[in-house]
Amino acid sequence: MHSDRAPLALKIAAAFGLLFMHVPILLIFVYAFTTEDKSYQWPPPGYTLKWFGVTWGRADVWEALSLSLRVAAISTVIALILGTLCAAAVARTRFFGRETISLLVILPIALPGIITGISLRSAFNLADIPFSFWTIVLGHATFCVVVVYNNAVARFRRTSGSLVEASMDLGANAFQTFRYVILPNISTALLAGGMLAFALSFDEVIVTTFTAGQQQTLPIWMLEELVRPRQRPVTNVVAMIVVLVTFLPILGAFYLTRGTDTVAGQGK
Amino acid sequence: MAEAALHTAPTLAGRASDLLWRRQGLLILLLILPPALWLGIIYLGSLFALLAQSFFSIDEFSGLINYEFTLSTYAELFRPSNLDIIIRTVVMASAVTIAAAIIGFPVAYYAARYARGRWKALFYLGVMLPLWSSYLVKVYSWKLILAKEGIVSWLFETLGLTWLLEAYLSLPILGGNSLSVSWTGTFLVFLYVWIPFMILPIQAALERVPVSMLEASGDLGANPGQTFRHVLLPLALPGVVAGSIFTFSLTLGDYIIPQIVGTSARMIGQAVYQFQGTAGNIPLAAAFAVVPILIMGVYLYVARRMGAFNAL
Numbered sequence: 001m002h003s004d005r006a007p008l009a010l011k012i013a014a015a016f017g018l019l020f021m022h023v024p025i026l027l028i029f030v031y032a033f034t035t036e037d038k039s040y041q042w043p044p045p046g047y048t049l050k051w052f053g054v055t056w057g058r059a060d061v062w063e064a065l066s067l068s069l070r071v072a073a074i075s076t077v078i079a080l081i082l083g084t085l086c087a088a089a090v091a092r093t094r095f096f097g098r099e100t101i102s103l104l105v106i107l108p109i110a111l112p113g114i115i116t117g118i119s120l121r122s123a124f125n126l127a128d129i130p131f132s133f134w135t136i137v138l139g140h141a142t143f144c145v146v147v148v149y150n151n152a153v154a155r156f157r158r159t160s161g162s163l164v165e166a167s168m169d170l171g172a173n174a175f176q177t178f179r180y181v182i183l184p185n186i187s188t189a190l191l192a193g194g195m196l197a198f199a200l201s202f203d204e205v206i207v208t209t210f211t212a213g214q215q216q217t218l219p220i221w222m223l224e225e226l227v228r229p230r231q232r233p234v235t236n237v238v239a240m241i242v243v244l245v246t247f248l249p250i251l252g253a254f255y256l257t258r259g260t261d262t263v264a265g266q267g268k
Numbered sequence: 269m270a271e272a273a274l275h276t277a278p279t280l281a282g283r284a285s286d287l288l289w290r291r292q293g294l295l296i297l298l299l300i301l302p303p304a305l306w307l308g309i310i311y312l313g314s315l316f317a318l319l320a321q322s323f324f325s326i327d328e329f330s331g332l333i334n335y336e337f338t339l340s341t342y343a344e345l346f347r348p349s350n351l352d353i354i355i356r357t358v359v360m361a362s363a364v365t366i367a368a369a370i371i372g373f374p375v376a377y378y379a380a381r382y383a384r385g386r387w388k389a390l391f392y393l394g395v396m397l398p399l400w401s402s403y404l405v406k407v408y409s410w411k412l413i414l415a416k417e418g419i420v421s422w423l424f425e426t427l428g429l430t431w432l433l434e435a436y437l438s439l440p441i442l443g444g445n446s447l448s449v450s451w452t453g454t455f456l457v458f459l460y461v462w463i464p465f466m467i468l469p470i471q472a473a474l475e476r477v478p479v480s481m482l483e484a485s486g487d488l489g490a491n492p493g494q495t496f497r498h499v500l501l502p503l504a505l506p507g508v509v510a511g512s513i514f515t516f517s518l519t520l521g522d523y524i525i526p527q528i529v530g531t532s533a534r535m536i537g538q539a540v541y542q543f544q545g546t547a548g549n550i551p552l553a554a555a556f557a558v559v560p561i562l563i564m565g566v567y568l569y570v571a572r573r574m575g576a577f578n579a580l
Contacts (some may be wrong), residue, residue, distance in 0.1 A: 006382040007492070013374030018391075020371065021398040021463060024409040025554065031412055040415035042422045082303040089299035093292065097370070101300060104307050110513075110563070112521015115318075115557050116311070118544055122321065122554075123314030142311050162437065174285030183321050203402045206524065222404045226411065226528050239405045250400045254393060 025243060032240040037233045063236060064221040071133070071217060072201040075140035079197045080190060082141070083148025091156030108143040116143065117210030124182065124211070133211030139211040140204060144197035151193030151257070152186060159185045192256040195249035203246060204251040287358040298428040322554035331548060341551045345559065350539070354559055361450075361519035364458040365512045368466040371459070372511070373504075376467045380474035395471075399464035409530055410457045414448035414529060421446075444531060454530035460516050461525065464513035473507025475502075509571045516567060536560060 006014075032051065034044035052139035055061060082095055088104055109118050120139050129135060163185070167177040212220060218238070225235040288295040325338045343352060368411030379391035394398040398406070413419050433534065437443040437450065485495040523537030534542070536559060543553035 007377060010374055010378055010382075012379035013371075017371050017463075021394065024460060025406065026399060027412060028405060028409050034523035040412045041417045042412075082306055085299045086303040089296045095297055097557050100326040102303065105303070108307070108311055110517065112537065112560050113333070113563065114515060114521045114523055114540055115315070116558060118429075119314035119318035119464065119538060120310075121544070122550060123310075133530050138310060142307065145307070145377060168285075168289060171278075172289050173282045177285075199400055204405075205402075205404055206522075211426050218403070221402050222402075222408070223524065225574060226404065226408055235408070239402075239408055242405050244403045247397060249394075250396055254389075254396065257376060258389075261446050263477070267530050 012131035018268065028239050028243060030234065031236045032233075034233065034236070035233070037204055051237045054139050054231075055234050055237040055241075056208070056249075058234060061234070064216045064218045067133070067203055067215055067220040071136050071140055072130065072198045074137050075144050075201045076139035076194050076198045079144035079148045080139070080194050083145045083193060084186070084190060085101070087149050089154055105146050105149050113143075113204075113206035114210075117207040117209075120207070121210040131211065133215065135207055135211045135213070136215070136217065139207045140201040143204075143207065147196045147200055148190065148193035151189045151196070155186045155189035161212050188256045192253040195253045195256075197251045199246050203242075232238050275531060278374045280435055316452065318554050320558065321550050322558055324551045326549050326551055330490040333551060340557045342558075343554055344552055350556075353536060353539050355532050357520055357531065358563065360458065360475060360535065361516045363455060364462060364519050365466075365515045367455075367459050367514045368463045369470075369512065371507050372463050372466040373470060373508075376470035377474055377500075377504075378506075379467075380477075395464050395467050401470070403461060404524075406461050407457055409527055410437070410453070410460060411448060413444070414453045414456070415445040416448070418448075448529050454526050457525050457529045458519050458522070465514035465518065466508075468515075469510035470504060470507040473504050473510070477503045506574060509574050513564075513567065515569055517560070517564050520563060 031040070033047045033048035033049065034041075035048045035050075036044055051142065083105075090101060092197075116139065120142075124135055126133065161184075163181055164177055167181045168174075172180065175262065203219060205217075205223055208217055208220055209223070216224070222235065222238065222242075225232075225238075229235065278453075288298075318374050322341055323337050323339070325334050325336070325341050326332070328335050345354070375391070375395070379388065379395070383391045393394060405441060407460075415421075421433065424430050436452075437446070444448065444453075447456075448452045481499060481503075482495055485499045486492075488499065521537050523535065523541045526535045540553045540556045543556060545548045547553075
């Protein structure tokens, strides 16, 4: 189109916005290699790979990482089940309380995390439930449902209902229909939702500070280091690895849900 | 269906699915029950338990919770020191929201209107990656940037502008010993961490604006500024409002950012955290937690009136 040349000012403003969002994270990558271990001196006085080895040998980092991975895996599974069920019910049918259910799913992430965290904590106290691995999972699964739900509900809306009817007409029962017709249709959406839920749980810190007892997930470990720094270079290395690890599911989710590009004015 | 049933023996699965097909209501009930129970009991249950506690009070001498209905805990919110915390937080949330809209708008507009193909994907990832990358790492990166010996001081020094930075830091309220212990620092980190939440809804709203409308405005004699002011901005406003819900709400409830980068003056999140933790005053913590819920309730109501939910 002839008029589709962006004004220079807009280009500069957009570039500035993108740079603002990316430069700080890139700086972490530089700091992971610095030889300076007492302060955040810039430019780094020298570069070394030493801190990667030091981090590798730290048992507390490994324990925190392993706990985070286990919590994220189980929370993701719970969120996948609950989110899909909810999306299936909301997407294809109108029933009383539909809006309430959508609101209920979104609420844990719409309200500030501290409110979710403190309510769960006081509820655990009231019910005399000791803090454990499962109290962390309980909190995480609750706010992960919404990501799976969002992905699944969008896919359910795009999947034609006549497919299900055709399958039933051809003699498949509900379970066969689910296994052979519905599941293949929504699988990439679920995979994308699951990846995002995993990333969300892996990174969560605000709710976790309230629902964890003595255990340290990786974000809790980082928070400790931020408040009371012990060995800054190790924190730098862990920060860099966390960035790299969370990029993978995001990129994965992006490629799985691609192909739904819209043109200006055509979006609904 | 009937014919198929004649040929196959009625298995349990077959009978169950016939029942579900005939009674859609039962199917929906079975689908909705597990998530509704989970969210209803675990989430809403604890939320209401917390809110109920805000109507209790704490005995000043014994430090024990007095389980009798009272509004005195809410009255405590209006003590000058507590009122300060609320006002400070709301001002910060507003400042962050406005700045995020100003910086985010050009990114969203470029991505929606001009970026095509490969660039479109790049812009999408350019917003999604910061959105999803670790919250703590993002906060940490600013601790590095704003530190006294960090890159900002270095930049000012290299440009020979150290005097300017020092003059800024000596300002009351905005300044401080270094940027990492000033309100300016807190503001920058909030802005950085929440800005992707502003860009995405604005972009979604702008995607729906047909280019022909902007061209028509130009054809009818409007200059670019007028087109922006009278055509583009009103159409994008629901997106801006939708984005502001996130930036506002997230800033209201955060307690980690002001704790790591900022002054010793508290925000609502920190107050809630301290009252429930070290102070052991759950009723006051609960009453404080009600403040963001109320503010967001009003905010969401206004946003709904402005059609912001269609942009989500």
